[in-house]
Amino acid sequence: MQSSKKVVVLGHFGVGKTSLIRRFVTDTFSDNYKVTIGVHITKKVVEIAVDSTISLILWDLEGTDDIQSIRQSYLLGTHGAVFVFDISRPSTFQHLNEDLQLVAEKMPEVPLMVVGNKSDLVEDAELKNLLQAQELTVDFLTSAKTGSAVNELFLKLATILSSDA
Amino acid sequence: MLKEFRQQYTSTNEQFVLTDKTGLVLESEQTLFHIKKGSSIFEFHLFFESLVPLLEGIADEETSFHCIHIEHDGQLYIVDILAVVKKAGLLLIIKNLTDHYNAYQNVTQTRNESVIKTELTVLKNLELQERERFKNRFIQNFSHELRNPLTSIMGITELLGDTKMSDNQQKMLDFLKESNTNLRLMLEDTLSIGMIDAGKLEIKQKLFGLQRLFELIQFTYNAKAKSKALNFDCSWDVKIPEFVEGDRLRLFQVVTNLLDNAIKYTEKGTVSFSVQLNQKRANTASIRFRVTDTGLGISKENQEVIFESFYRSDGSEKTKGTGLGLTITKRLLELMGSKIRLKSELDKGSEFYFDMVFKYPLLSSLETKSLHTDQESSITSNGKEQRKFKILLVDDDAYVQTTLFKMLLNTNRFKIDLAYDGAMVFQEVVSNNYDLILMDVNLPNLNGIQITKLIKDFPFNNIKNIPIIGITANAYQENIDQCLKAGMRKVLIKPFEKEELLQTLYKVLL
Numbered sequence: 001m002q003s004s005k006k007v008v009v010l011g012h013f014g015v016g017k018t019s020l021i022r023r024f025v026t027d028t029f030s031d032n033y034k035v036t037i038g039v040h041i042t043k044k045v046v047e048i049a050v051d052s053t054i055s056l057i058l059w060d061l062e063g064t065d066d067i068q069s070i071r072q073s074y075l076l077g078t079h080g081a082v083f084v085f086d087i088s089r090p091s092t093f094q095h096l097n098e099d100l101q102l103v104a105e106k107m108p109e110v111p112l113m114v115v116g117n118k119s120d121l122v123e124d125a126e127l128k129n130l131l132q133a134q135e136l137t138v139d140f141l142t143s144a145k146t147g148s149a150v151n152e153l154f155l156k157l158a159t160i161l162s163s164d165a
Numbered sequence: 166m167l168k169e170f171r172q173q174y175t176s177t178n179e180q181f182v183l184t185d186k187t188g189l190v191l192e193s194e195q196t197l198f199h200i201k202k203g204s205s206i207f208e209f210h211l212f213f214e215s216l217v218p219l220l221e222g223i224a225d226e227e228t229s230f231h232c233i234h235i236e237h238d239g240q241l242y243i244v245d246i247l248a249v250v251k252k253a254g255l256l257l258i259i260k261n262l263t264d265h266y267n268a269y270q271n272v273t274q275t276r277n278e279s280v281i282k283t284e285l286t287v288l289k290n291l292e293l294q295e296r297e298r299f300k301n302r303f304i305q306n307f308s309h310e311l312r313n314p315l316t317s318i319m320g321i322t323e324l325l326g327d328t329k330m331s332d333n334q335q336k337m338l339d340f341l342k343e344s345n346t347n348l349r350l351m352l353e354d355t356l357s358i359g360m361i362d363a364g365k366l367e368i369k370q371k372l373f374g375l376q377r378l379f380e381l382i383q384f385t386y387n388a389k390a391k392s393k394a395l396n397f398d399c400s401w402d403v404k405i406p407e408f409v410e411g412d413r414l415r416l417f418q419v420v421t422n423l424l425d426n427a428i429k430y431t432e433k434g435t436v437s438f439s440v441q442l443n444q445k446r447a448n449t450a451s452i453r454f455r456v457t458d459t460g461l462g463i464s465k466e467n468q469e470v471i472f473e474s475f476y477r478s479d480g481s482e483k484t485k486g487t488g489l490g491l492t493i494t495k496r497l498l499e500l501m502g503s504k505i506r507l508k509s510e511l512d513k514g515s516e517f518y519f520d521m522v523f524k525y526p527l528l529s530s531l532e533t534k535s536l537h538t539d540q541e542s543s544i545t546s547n548g549k550e551q552r553k554f555k556i557l558l559v560d561d562d563a564y565v566q567t568t569l570f571k572m573l574l575n576t577n578r579f580k581i582d583l584a585y586d587g588a589m590v591f592q593e594v595v596s597n598n599y600d601l602i603l604m605d606v607n608l609p610n611l612n613g614i615q616i617t618k619l620i621k622d623f624p625f626n627n628i629k630n631i632p633i634i635g636i637t638a639n640a641y642q643e644n645i646d647q648c649l650k651a652g653m654r655k656v657l658i659k660p661f662e663k664e665e666l667l668q669t670l671y672k673v674l675l
Contacts, residue, residue, distance in 0.1 A: 035274040038232020077218045
């Protein structure tokens with residue numbers, strides 16, 4: 001039987017949460033930035049193994065620079081979370097460790113993926129230096145624009161959620 | 166009456182739905198969405214799946230969900246939903262706030278875009294500042310590294326002049342000297358790009374031989390053009406005054422930048438340098454300088470950006486040079502009250518030209534030449550020069566030390582001792598009576614500034630009062646100020662010519 005899992009995608013505004021989901025669900029990308037308010041919900045069925053699928057219900061949350069202010073009701077019944085930051089804008093990751101701590105407090109026991117998006121805007125070497133300098137540990141460096149590592153990210157999360165079921 | 170109005174104005178924006186404990190719809194209004202009785206609320210929209218955990222909640226427990234996007238029958242609704250746990254199941258109160266949230270979306274869009282734009286502008290500025298710092302550091306280090314070998318080259322060239330040479334060798338040596346001088350001047354100019362940016366570069370108005378400058382350009386660029394199998398045409402109007410007042414260094418730099426560029430980007434054909442007299446009035450002359458080539462040419466759009474720092478006309482990294490030439494040219498001409506102009510066609514060639522107004526003296530060239538004074542010869546007429554001065558020369562660079570030693574020794578006016586570090590300096594000053602110390606700043610262990618301070622703290626007047634002249638490859642004013650503050654009387658910036666060295670020494674000694 002196909003199970004469905006709620007995944008919240010959160011982070012500061014303008015980091016590309018909506019674009020990541022759009023790339024994953026419809027394999028499209030737009031350069032036009034449209035602010036998300038509240039929450040948009042979409043679904044994608046992911047094949048994690050032969051004859052084994054999982055349905056991800058993706059909650060695209062409004063971006064905020066104050067993670068504490070995320071409404072608790074949005075997180076109700078969450079199975080997995082993706083925290084996205086923009087590697088080209090330091091303000092979105094300069095308090096990353098504190099932000100992740102808050103996320104963990106709000107959603108204890110929920111598997112979390114930490115994602116640096118817009119990897120197409122920064123050179124590889126510069127990226128390595130940046131991560132080292134800021135002491136950041138990320139699970140994926142993605143580009144919603146090029147599609148780089150987007151499917152891998154959600155597939156990994158789906159696999160984790162599937163094994164948790 | 167009010168009840169009617171209330172129903173009229175609120176009912177269309179609100180919908181009550183009641184489900185059982187399994188999510189089956191028991192009752193539903195149809196004001197916003199068509200939700201059938203007996204259907205599963207979870208199948209109506211993905212949002213409602215998240216309510217499953219609430220079904221096990223305590224009676225009358227309320228949970229609010231704001232700004233939920235629900236697409237229904239091709240229309241987007243943005244709603245708030247209040248879920249209340251009831252005995253039967255869940256009561257859902259759905260409020261349509263689409264208009265309100267759309268207005269909020271517009272405000273948030275403007276705000277977020279503005280914040281991001283500001284942030285990116287700040288980042289861009291930081292990046293530009295960092296690039297500027299890197300450029301200045303690079304220029305500083307680069308010029309510093311060149312100063313020592315250039316000092317040796319210039320010194321040895323001077324020494325060659327004291328040997329017996331054929332006329333032809335003498336002529337070559339003259340051009341070698343001038344090239345050394347120009348190389349030094351270029352080094353200074355490269356260093357001064359930062360000063361141009363800071364508005365600190367001063368244009369000097371001194372008398373110089375304009376036609377002599379053209380001869381040098383002709384000689385130099387004939388050779389350069391020949392090495393690329395190009396023709397070099399050089400012509401100037403004979404009515405141009407022989408001597409003018411202006412900044413020879415800056416003019417030379419502008420012209421050579423343009424010529425170097427022309428040769429760099431021309432693979433076949435001709436590079437030309439021509440100078441025309443526009444007009445003479447009273448004692449001023451307006452002169453047009455023109456550099457043309459039959460090279461790559463520059464497209465219309467690139468003509469806008471060609472004067473920016475580090476721009477390369479062919480866009481390649483292969484071309485040699487700093488990429489600062491045209492920027493310096495443009496900025497220098499602006500400082501001299503002129504403006505660079507460009508006519509160019511892709512694949513046909515380019516023409517750079519500018520007009521410049523010079524004052525010129527109403528003197529014959531012979532009289533003008535006699536204006537040049539020679540410190541050395543004036544000193545010869547002074548009785549004091551007969552005495553030999555005892556000098557301690559401190560430099561750890563063997564080449565520079567040898568060059569300076571020979572320069573001074575050849576004048577037959579100095580007795581010279583050598584030292585290469587602080588320990589040797591202290592040993593020498595205690596056991597000798599020196600008239601002067603010539604001290605390099607960049608020394609191992611104790612540097613020249615530290616040694617100077619220690620000498621100035623000596624309890625013996627004959628030591629603490631020895632005049633010290635600093636020698637440094639670091640041409641920045643702050644470094645010179647540090648030297649003077651430490652007690653040095655003068656500071657010579659590498660590279661320097663023999664005449665400059667001797668003039669400085671005599672000023673302090675006599």
